[in-house]
Amino acid sequence: MSTVATPPATGLSATELLDRAARFACDVVAPNAAQWERERRMGREAFAQAAALGLTSIEVPREHGGQGQPFSVKNRFCEILAAADYGFAFSLVNTQNVANKIAREASPTVIARYVPDLIAGRIVGCTALTEPGMGSDFGAIQMRATRVAGGWRLDGRKAWITNAAQADVSVMYAQTEPGSGAKGIAGFVIDAHRAGFVREPAFGLAGQHAIGTGGYTLDGYIATDEEMLQPPGKAFKSAMSSINGARTYVATMCCGMVAEALRIATAFGESRHAFGVPLADHQGWRWRLSEASAELAGCRLMVAESARMIDAKEDAQMIAAQAKLMSTRMAERQLAVLAQAMGAEGLRDHHPFGRHLVGARVASFTDGSSEMLLERIAAGLRKQATGR
Ligand SMILES: Cc1cc2nc3c(=O)[nH]c(=O)nc-3n(C[C@H](O)[C@H](O)[C@H](O)COP(=O)(O)OP(=O)(O)OC[C@H]3O[C@@H](n4cnc5c(N)ncnc54)[C@H](O)[C@@H]3O)c2cc1C
Structure with missing residues (x-):
């Protein structure tokens, strides 16, 4: 894989970021995309290179180590990267979205635990709404959140999740009150290295394996109160926002x-x-x-x-x-x-x-x-x- 010069990557202008994105797409993504596809895998090793160029935190607020750019800059970044490979671009932007969500909505402890590593490209993030039994109808999710002392017990399955093949952290939605639909859905930050998280093998697809599509089961997984990202009543709206x-x-x-x-x-x-x-x-x-x-x-x-x-x-x-x-x-x-x-x-x-x-x-x-x-x-x- 070719190397890319890496001057400091904080406080960059939109033009600098997009120039770097164009170089990264040309020097790293385009030459490696066919190989990633042949090996049916994510291009995770390129995440750190993207991070060194400031390309893992475009919308993340500056006070949390990000570039603090508006949506339109991330949008343009997505176009540049997808021209080289849709799957890799989608995987990278999904990790970036998790960093942004946690930085804006989680507690200081949860932010400190994940955001610096996500921005540095050391860990991968995913966002999990879809389940094996439902995709379009988000209000019908079956992942169950049950109140226990000091937190929530989570049981259920997620499927068709970008980056789930390798994700270290997941923003995940679960139902706290079966039968209540959107109203009962809450959002959680899930750690893939904690007891109760069981990862499925990456899905074999017609192509686009750089997306890292997969799923996971939560089996008696315990999330602390602090790891509830949005309470019932707010999570559905936050996910849709x-x-x-x-x-x-x-x-x-x-x-x-x-x-x-x-x-x-x-x-x-x-x-x-x-x-x-x-x-x-x-x-x-x-x-x-x-x-x-x-x-x-x-x-x-x-x-x-x-x-x-x-x-x-x-x-x-x-x-x-x-x-x-x-x-x-x-x-x-x-x-x-x-x-x-x-x-x-x-x-x-x-x-x-x-x-x-x-x-x-x-x-x-x-x-x-x-x-x-x-x-x-x-x-x-x-x-x-x-x-x-
Ligand atoms: C590569 C990949 C990556 C993905 N990444 C993520 C991710 O990161 N996180 C995540 O949560 N999900 C992810 N998804 C899941 C994606 O959001 C779902 O595929 C999508 O919501 C559709 O759900 P479904 O595939 O289960 O189709 P279903 O909901 O089962 O629907 C099947 C078909 O019926 C149609 N249909 C359903 N309801 C109606 C209706 N009322 N009227 C008319 N037609 C209808 C649908 O449009 C579809 O064509 C990913 C999917 C793919 C393929």
């Missing part, structure tokens, strides 16, 4: 993958010849790239507007859902078109087409499936019509 950001950066990541595929295909069209001329001289060939470029530009405008609204603390529910719906669909369609434009060459694994295609498939589930986005948009339309 970050969803517009997550939908926006997933949409951005789709744009990043398509932009990279378009860049590679455009260059290929000049160097590869067929019937005596470069591919780009064939109208039928080049129009496909024009369509990809136009659709990408449209999605980027939606994503930019969503990020702007999140920075401005405006209600971004509609635009975030619209941006993710359109960008995931655009990516699935256009990545296939661009792969076709490459001929057989596009199948080689040093090109990202295959990984990106699976990335776009994954993106249509994470942080709200396309159907849940359609429901969110429909709710927004009805609100506009009825005021409710």
Whole structure:
């Protein structure tokens, strides 16, 4: 793995951070992504390098050792990294989200226990809502939290969790009062090295193993009172509060993958010849790239507007859902078109087409499936019509 110069990584400007992200994507992520996929594993060894560049704490407040940047900077960072590899980018941003959540919402003791190590890339974090028996319907989780002296006993399973294959710490949601739905859900900080935490082997998928998807069982796990991150009544809202950001950066990541595929295909069209001329001289060939470029530009405008609204603390529910719906669909369609434009060459694994295609498939589930986005948009339309 190539090395990257590492001057101090605190108090960096947005421009410095994004320049570093571009270099990191080019020097570390792009050259290693195919290998991580061949070995079906996370690129954990690159976390410390990202940390040394300040890329593990973009939104984390400065008083907790982070860069204190607004959402839009993290969003742009996600696009840059996903252009190299969706799975690695998603894994890194999920760890960063855990650092941010704990830094903003946990007690000083819990913050001190995890945030410095997360920011330094020494440990990995995950956020666990989904369970083997439920995904879209978060209010129906079965993970059970039972009151015991000095804390909570936790029993149940989580599945389909990014980074769970190696996570050291998890922000996790459980039901304190069965039958009460969203109202009874509480949030906890879970230590993967404590008795009662049983990790499942990483899930074998069609691709994108750098995401580190997996699950875990809690079997009589005891969380102290201090490790309850949000009490019942607040946890559901807290989990949902970050969803517009997550939908926006997933949409951005789709744009990043398509932009990279378009860049590679455009260059290929000049160097590869067929019937005596470069591919780009064939109208039928080049129009496909024009369509990809136009659709990408449209999605980027939606994503930019969503990020702007999140920075401005405006209600971004509609635009975030619209941006993710359109960008995931655009990516699935256009990545296939661009792969076709490459001929057989596009199948080689040093090109990202295959990984990106699976990335776009994954993106249509994470942080709200396309159907849940359609429901969110429909709710927004009805609100506009009825005021409710
Ligand atoms: C690689 C990967 C990483 C992930 N990382 C995380 C993570 O870090 N943390 C986490 O908590 N979860 C994570 N997830 C889980 C993800 O959030 C869920 O996959 C998603 O919520 C959908 O749930 P499901 O797959 O169980 O589908 P289900 O909820 O079982 O739904 C199955 C299908 O039916 C559709 N459907 C469901 N309800 C309706 C309805 N009312 N109307 C119409 N259609 C409906 C769904 O859209 C879907 O297409 C990850 C998933 C993947 C693939």
